[in-house]
Amino acid sequence: MNFSEPEIRTVNVTRYVTPLREGGSLPAIAEADDGFKYVLKFRGAGQGVKALVAELIGGEIARALGLKMPEIVFANLDTAFGRTEPDEEIQDLLKASVGLNLAIHYLSGAITYDPVVTKLDPLLASQIVWMDCLLTNVDRTARNTNMLMWHRELWLIDHGASLYFHHSWSNWEEQAVRPFAMVKDHVLLPQASELEKVDERFREILTSDRIQSIVSTVPDEWLTGYGEDMTPQEIKQVYVQFLTTRIAQSNVFVKEAQHARKSLI
Structure with missing residues (x-):
């Protein structure tokens, strides 16, 4: 591709x-x-x-x-x-x-997304929920949506709370295959009815080469304080392996999201 x-x-x-x-x-x-x-x-x-x-x-x-x-x-x-x-x-x-x-x-004039005011298309909601399950993003809740409406379109911001496995670096292999339990609090979960359709498409897009390309943009000088005697390139490969493993086993977090959604609707 x-x-x-x-x-x-x-x-x-x-x-x-x-x-x-x-x-x-x-x-x-x-x-x-x-x-x-x-x-x-x-x-x-x-x-x-x-x-x-x-x-x-x-x-x-x-x-x-x-x-x-x-x-x-x-x-x-x-x-x-x-x-x-x-x-x-x-x-x-x-x-x-x-x-x-x-x-x-900076998106001048943008306003915070309000789920009460704006209902999203189920496909778009499913796309965002799927991605946040992949990234283990704990910060897309009703209290703090981290989404903006700008020129009548939805824009995503603030992924700094994602990939929280890197705060406990030693067991990343185990965390890579875990379901994302915090999806139950995702602000868009009630509208995310097309997760299986999104899963098929997004797995095609996020090839290992594409993940490698994205991770390669991380500056070497940021890859410090990991508590391991690893080079920046070795650290980047852990990010690549974590993400590619989650993508390969995305059915785990998709099923978790579907189960959590059933309890809400």
Whole structure:
């Protein structure tokens, strides 16, 4: 299957605009030298670089599956940036985040998806639920949907809570074949009636070569603190193997999602 490899641009942050305090890691709206605004995710935040790894891999998988995802860029933060910031907490965060961070294109005027107001097509709902089961994304609930409506279309944001296996690196093989029990709390599960149809199509799209291509975009400098004597390339291969194993055994998480859905409807 032909596909184009992800092309992640790199920008330089020029202005810190405002913090987004509803996020636990204090993301911020910032301007870059390309003239655009971005939601900036900091490497020095509490979740560390693993949240950026999950954000990058999850976002690019969403894009590969044809779901709407704002552009992801690498964002350089200079050592001089933030010296005039009066808020000490933010200044400490900026100092800890010098170097390569991650940013998402800011969708000006977008509003948070409200499941009460907007009902999604069952196919689209099923696509998002399937992907979140693959990624083990625990953060797409009614309390925090991490979806936006922009120009009457649904856009996905914030995959930093995905791939939580990498926080306990030693048993990733076991976690790769587990069902995703947290799907019971997924905000779109009641509408996800076409999971088997989506499963067949998405397994065709997410080939091992495509997964390898997406994971290869992760900067080597982010692959630290894994508690193992492994090179960045070896760590990337664990991500590839985790994802390809889950895709190969997707019937496990599809059945779990279908079972959880039956208990809701």
